[in-house]
Amino acid sequence: LGWKFYDADDYHPLENKKKMAEGIPLNNEDRIPWLCALHDILRREDASRQDAVLACSALKKMYRRVLISGASAIESNQPEQPGENPALKILFVHLDGPMDIIAGRLEKRRGHFMPPELLKSQFDTLEPPSAPENFITVSLEKPLPEIVLEIESTILQG
16 A cells, blocks of 8 residues: 554563563553554554554543544543534454454464454453444454455445
8 A cells, every 4th residue: 555554562561561571461540551652653644644553452432532533532522613623534354253263373373463363352451343443354264465455445435
């Protein structure tokens, strides 16, 4: 797509990385400032009329709202008012697969601060996207080229 790519893990504060490295799952208080910082990055790209891809485990609906609307999503479940910063238009791609496949991929990952032992806590926290969220679900059981093609096709179709 030629879009700028951001890996959300690169933006975790050191405290979050230490906590995960110790096998302690992050909580809302750990994640919200991180998600607000990611929202600011996406807002900046949007203001520059640049499209971007963000790889992020936005596990809960509230986390996805923060990515769309920033800190205001926490203060209220109400939609943005006219004249405020409009919500970002984000397509969420839910990469869905069984825990054993994801665990196998995590085992192969080297040099990452999140140990595979935290995977169960992520599955426990996960609130899969649902209507009216703007999302697609793509199976991780497909070959990588098919996954990429499905995502690209959806984006290009608008």
